[in-house]
Amino acid sequence: MDFIDELRNFSSRIDKLKNNICTEEATKTSIVLPFFQLLGYDVFNPLEFVPEYIADTGTKKGEKVDYAILQNGNPIMIIEVKPVNTDLAIKHINQLFRYFTVTKARFGILTNGIVYRFYSDLEEANKMDLTPFLEINLLDIKNDSIASLKKFCKESFNTKEILNNASDLKYTLLLKAVIAEQFNSPSEQFIRTLIRNIYNGTKTQAIIDKFRELTIVAMNEYINDLLNSRLQNAIMPTTSESNATKESENVSFLCEEIKTLEYIKDMLPTENILFKKTTRYVYMHLLGSQHKWICRIAVQQDKNLLTLHKFDTTNYETEYYFDELSQLEQIKSYIIDTYNKCIEM
Secondary structure, three states: OOHHHHHHHHHHHHHHHHHHOOOHHHHHHHHHHHHHHHOOOOOOOOOOEEEEEEOOEOOEOOOEEEEEEEEOOEEEEEEEEOOOOOOOOHHHHHHHHHHHHHOOOOEEEEEOOOEEEEEOOOOEOOEOOOOOOEEEEOOOOOHHHHHHHHOOOHHHOOHHHHHHHHHHHHHHHHHHHHHHHHHHOOOHHHHHHHHOOOOOOOOOHHHHHHHHHHHHHHHHHHHHHHHHHHHHHHHOOOHHHHHHHHHHOOHHHHHHHHHHHHHHHOOOOOOOEEEEEOOOOEEEEEOOOOOOEEEEEEEOOOOEEEEEEOOOOOOOEEEEEEOOHHHHHHHHHHHHHHHHHHHHO
16 A cells, blocks of 8 residues: 555545544544554554653753654654644744754744644744645645655655745745635735736726625636646547537536546556547546547546456456445456556557
8 A cells, every 4th residue: 555545545534533532632642643654653662652751941951842752862853732623823843942942953844633734944043933835634635745755755755855845835835825825815915916007097996895705706617627628638528529518518517526536547557548528428548549448537516437348258247336436446457457457458
């Protein structure tokens, strides 16, 4: 099982456990320690993973950070844990901020077991930034953050490599937050910038308010148009079906079908796969041969159906009904086997 599969399985486990975890200690033992085990660390080896790591600050003695990960006897990461039901805020990094200054660690992690925020000293040496350069939510894992998280695995950990990318990650995270804020509630300055070259009249407050509403509509329509365009390119409808498909396509179901096939595609050791839409389903086939199809997906209101191509003398197909994508992990071996047989055709 590769890293992304392990991460998804762990996410499902947390989702089931989180409502039964009430304390910080339970958060540590039930979620945090298993998470760092998943990253490859021996959490029971005090030469590598130290609980209650002493980080005395100035005249204050006996100060301890929840965990420290050591490399060659020196801390490379320090970890501060809060209970799983805690909404992490700026006030929670005070201890981590102090401990970071007095240790040799280059990375500080604040977590409630579900959200992990990664900090470093990108702005001023030996002084931890107040803004994380990476944030992982294990219940909402973003594909673009998995590669960054994987760099913190024991087998691939490289301080210099992580720090080289950390600054870009940090400012990308901040930019996404600003963009999200503008999408939800565009500022007056943003509106004035947008309409500067398209509206020549006096920009009164009433005009600004009017264009604020229009901007929200325009941004949402642009995103929808962009999504639909990419979906059309991804599924590449046949000429005979193209016009009928564009007219009858249900975008919400199509998104789910593509999402499911992308999930299955991640299980396979290749990128040479294409999706195609018909009037009844979306199917996955090998690049260069529509006849070498692996599976097809039909998402309906009352059921989701995965059909696997069965390569034998009967040439029958095998059907699987599922409610959640994680259930497809149960038949991952069958999916891979079908892909391999498709290759051998």
